[in-house]
Structures are given as structure tokens and as C-alpha cells.
Amino acid sequence: MENAGAFFQDSDQRPLETRADLEKWLLDMSELEAVVSEDASWRQIRMTCDTESKELEESFNYFFMEIQPKIQPYADRLNRRLVENPHTQELDQKEYFTYLRSIRKRIELFRESNIPLMAEASVMGQQFGVISGKMTIKVGEQEYTLQQAARFLESPDRRLREDVYRKVQERRLQDRDALNELYTKLIGIRNQIGLNAGFKNYRDYKFEELGRFDYTKEDCFRFHEAVREYVLPLVKQINMRKKEKLGLESLRPRDSEAEPEGTEPLRPFTNGEDLLTKTIACFDDLNRFFGDCLRTMQKMGRFDLESRKGKAPGGYNCPLAETGAPFIFMNSSGLMGDLTTMVHEGGHAIHSFLSHPLKLSSFKDYPMEIAEVASMSMELFSMDHWELFFKDKNDLARAYEHQLERVITIFPGSQLLTNFNIGYTKTLVTR
Known part of the structure; x- marks a missing residue:
């Protein structure tokens, strides 16, 4: 991956004098992109599979702190080469329309000052998994991950459900300060990214960065209201039915997956x-x-x-x-x-x-x-x-x-x- 610089330099300097040159350039750039992307993805995968490995964590951090920041200026220059090349107009506009629209948006949003912030945000965003991956509780004498402990929340024994539910929440609270500090820092970094790009906040920046060309945040707000008006009454009916099935006076979060006495939880597979x-x-x-x-x-x-x-x-x-x-x-x-x-x-x-x-x-x-x-x-x-x-x-x-x-x-x-x-x-x- 460290040798990828020569390929980016070639893409940046190669003459693009004909439509054929441009199309070959796009194919070569796509291949380079695929190789870089897969390398980054494997670093991500391996780290999430084993958050306790410092070697895997350092490999992930190295990509996002050292490699990607060097790629991004090239990416912006290559994007500009593409949209400014006269032969781009000769490309099949139906085939390339969505792609070129996204490229123009990336050029519009790119800020050199955001490169180190994005690198830091990528690394910080993975720390939640590192912290959470260590969380376990004991039920009886057996240790369980929080995901494994969810089995007990399906039990008809409400006392067991409450005991496990409280243990899960108490375990999460042990890392409350670390998670709050992480999230607070991440919010600050993301907000600065949005401000640097000329937006009032990160939400408005991210909406554009995600390529949402066909609807607005106001459309999202209207959708939220539709959920409130039409879907929440159905959710209340589902919860009421669950409460009646369990024979409870009130339904608590620990009851949402429970089965009534005499009904075995669904077990669709063994491992x-x-x-x-x-x-x-x-x-x-x-x-x-x-x-x-x-x-x-x-x-x-x-x-x-x-x-x-x-x-x-x-x-x-x-x-x-x-x-x-x-x-x-x-x-x-x-x-x-x-x-x-x-x-x-x-x-x-x-x-x-x-x-x-x-x-x-x-x-x-x-x-x-x-x-x-x-x-x-x-x-x-x-x-x-x-x-x-x-x-x-x-x-x-x-x-x-x-x-x-x-x-x-x-x-x-x-x-x-x-x-x-x-x-x-x-x-x-x-x-």
C-alpha cells in the first residue's frame, strides 16, 4: 500500500488527449480505487473481529491517519481533472450522469483543512467497538457477552430478565465516562468539519456528503411526523398486546422480547x-x-x-x-x-x-x-x-x-x- 503513490502520480500526470485516453484512465483509476478500498476494508474487518489486538488496531489507525490523508489531495485533483477535461462531455451521459454528479459534489465539499479531522474522526469512530468489545456480565457462574446475555431477556422469568437487564446496563455504565468523552470529542470534530465546508452544522454537511440529491432534510422532518402520526399508534397496539400476553400491569424494556410462561423462546439455529x-x-x-x-x-x-x-x-x-x-x-x-x-x-x-x-x-x-x-x-x-x-x-x-x-x-x-x-x-x- 505504501507504493500506491506512484500509481496516483501516474493518474495525476498521464495525458488525456482523447476520449479513449480518458476512458482508459477511468478504468485504471477504478482498479486502483478497488485495491486501496479492499485494503482499508480488511483492516476494518480484522479490527472489529478482534478489538483486543493492538496490532490490528494500529494497522487500522495507520491507514486512516497516514495513508488516506495522503490520498485525499490526489483524489481532489483527479476529480477536477475529470470534470475539466473536454472529453468528459463525450462520455455516455446516461451511463455516467450519477457518477459525474457525485464527483462534482465531492469537489464542492472538499476542504484541505478537513483531511486531518476526517482521519481523526475515522479512528475515534472505531473506539466505540474497542470499548464495547470488552463488555461482559456474569449470570450465575458463566460469563457472557452482552449479545449472548440477550437470550435471558426472552425468559418467562421476569426476575431473571430484570436481573440480567440491570447487569447489562450497569456494565455499560462502567464505561460511561470513556464513552461520553469519546462522543463529545467526536461531535466537536464533526461540527468543525461542517463549519470548514461552509455549513452551519455537521448534519447539513453530511446530508450533502451522503449524496442526497433527491430529497431534503425538510422531507425527512415530514417523514418523522408521518411516523409519529401513523406508525406510533400501531407500535402502541403491539406493546399493549405484548403486555396482555405476558399478564403484566406495565411493560418495561426488559419485557419486550419475553415469552409468556409455558412458551419456549424461538431458537431458529444452534450455532x-x-x-x-x-x-x-x-x-x-x-x-x-x-x-x-x-x-x-x-x-x-x-x-x-x-x-x-x-x-x-x-x-x-x-x-x-x-x-x-x-x-x-x-x-x-x-x-x-x-x-x-x-x-x-x-x-x-x-x-x-x-x-x-x-x-x-x-x-x-x-x-x-x-x-x-x-x-x-x-x-x-x-x-x-x-x-x-x-x-x-x-x-x-x-x-x-x-x-x-x-x-x-x-x-x-x-x-x-x-x-x-x-x-x-x-x-x-x-x-
Whole structure:
């Protein structure tokens, strides 16, 4: 990676005297971008899989503190070369319209003064995973990660649920000062990035940086009000029904996943291997190509599915621009929600495979809204084949109910952000 400078210099200095020159330049730049992006992505993946490794943390930090800051000035110059070249007008405008629109926006937002701030923000943004990866609690004599401990919140024993819930919150509070300090610093850095780029705040800057050309923040506010008016009453009905089913006078956060006495919690799989095997079979039933995608990832070692101490929380599908097969990371513990996460990230993975043949790496840089279409749709598409996870018809019906309730309750909870696609490492050359 340290030798990449020569390739950036070539891209910066190479003559672009014909349309053919320009198109070859774009292809070569796309290949360079893919190589750099995949290197950065692997540093991210390895660190989130083992937050206790100082070597992996230093490798991640080195890229974002030392390598990427040297790339960004080149990226801006290359972007300007592209839009200023007269042969750019000869490119197929239908094919290149979205790409060129994004390039012009990047030029507009670029500020030299933001380079070190962005580097620092990238490193700080990963420290949450480092801190959270160390969190465990004891239930009885057994140690559990917080993700594994979530199994107890499905128990019909309310005293056990309350005990585990309090232990989880108390463990998080042990790192309250460190997390508050981290977040406060990150807010300050992000706000300065927005101010440097000529915005009143980071939110307005980020809205443009994310490439939201087709709607405004005011549209988002109207959507929030629609959720408040039309979705929250449905959420209240779901919670009321849950309260009645559990026979409770009041519903608490520790009760939201509980089952009534005599009803066993849904257990769609036993371990990560079983989850993957069943998901491949489910995807085969949907479309053989979908199953083949996961099999390819399995052969290439592109899964880390089970929760363990020292692993960052959350879940994601990370596209790998050079090799094409993405990586799925999650913290499964045998819960119903883990099945949803797996098929969700599987939807992202299929999207990654389908977009990989596109001509330029930047053509694959779809925004989060479109990425979530693939993943949320796969949650719903796959439901017709969930009998692979639930042999009992009553359990299958309960799983359907759980999923459809989640579709409703996700809106006010903004839980889309918990399963994220780390797309920010995908376009390092031209961003």
C-alpha cells in the first residue's frame, strides 16, 4: 500500500488527449480505487473481529491517519481533472450522469483543512467497538457477552430478565465516562468539519456528503411526523398486546422480547455454522444464485457470525471491491433477531455480488437508502422459506409475527443504523 503513490502520480500526470485516453484512465483509476478500498476494508474487518489486538488496531489507525490523508489531495485533483477535461462531455451521459454528479459534489465539499479531522474522526469512530468489545456480565457462574446475555431477556422469568437487564446496563455504565468523552470529542470534530465546508452544522454537511440529491432534510422532518402520526399508534397496539400476553400491569424494556410462561423462546439455529447452513438452503430455495453467493463467501472465509468477548458489537456486510465477495460480520447468539440479521446482511451480500461487474468501482457506490432496499427486501422475501429454521408450524407463525412487528417498530426506533453497510471505505480514491 505504501507504493500506491506512484500509481496516483501516474493518474495525476498521464495525458488525456482523447476520449479513449480518458476512458482508459477511468478504468485504471477504478482498479486502483478497488485495491486501496479492499485494503482499508480488511483492516476494518480484522479490527472489529478482534478489538483486543493492538496490532490490528494500529494497522487500522495507520491507514486512516497516514495513508488516506495522503490520498485525499490526489483524489481532489483527479476529480477536477475529470470534470475539466473536454472529453468528459463525450462520455455516455446516461451511463455516467450519477457518477459525474457525485464527483462534482465531492469537489464542492472538499476542504484541505478537513483531511486531518476526517482521519481523526475515522479512528475515534472505531473506539466505540474497542470499548464495547470488552463488555461482559456474569449470570450465575458463566460469563457472557452482552449479545449472548440477550437470550435471558426472552425468559418467562421476569426476575431473571430484570436481573440480567440491570447487569447489562450497569456494565455499560462502567464505561460511561470513556464513552461520553469519546462522543463529545467526536461531535466537536464533526461540527468543525461542517463549519470548514461552509455549513452551519455537521448534519447539513453530511446530508450533502451522503449524496442526497433527491430529497431534503425538510422531507425527512415530514417523514418523522408521518411516523409519529401513523406508525406510533400501531407500535402502541403491539406493546399493549405484548403486555396482555405476558399478564403484566406495565411493560418495561426488559419485557419486550419475553415469552409468556409455558412458551419456549424461538431458537431458529444452534450455532453460527447451523445458521449459515440453513441460510444457504433458504437462499437456494429463493434463487440458486443467491445460495451460490453465500457458498462462495463460505469457501473464501467471508463470515464471522458468533458473539465472543473482544469482538465489536453490531453487524454489517462489507463490500470488497477488488475480489468481489463481501464479508458478513455479526454477533449471533441463537436468537430470532439473529436470523433476521443474517438474511438482512445476506441481502446486502447479494447486492454486492450483483453490482461487482459494473464498469467502475464508483458505479457500485450506492447510497445507504438503496443498500437497505436490498437487505430489508431479503428479510421479507426469505420468510416464505423459513420452514427451514422452524419445523413446528406454531413456531413458524410466531416467527412471521415477530418479523412483521419488527417491520413496524423499526421506524420509530431508527434501528436501520444497527446493521450497517460500511460503504465509506469503498471510494477512497475519488472521495
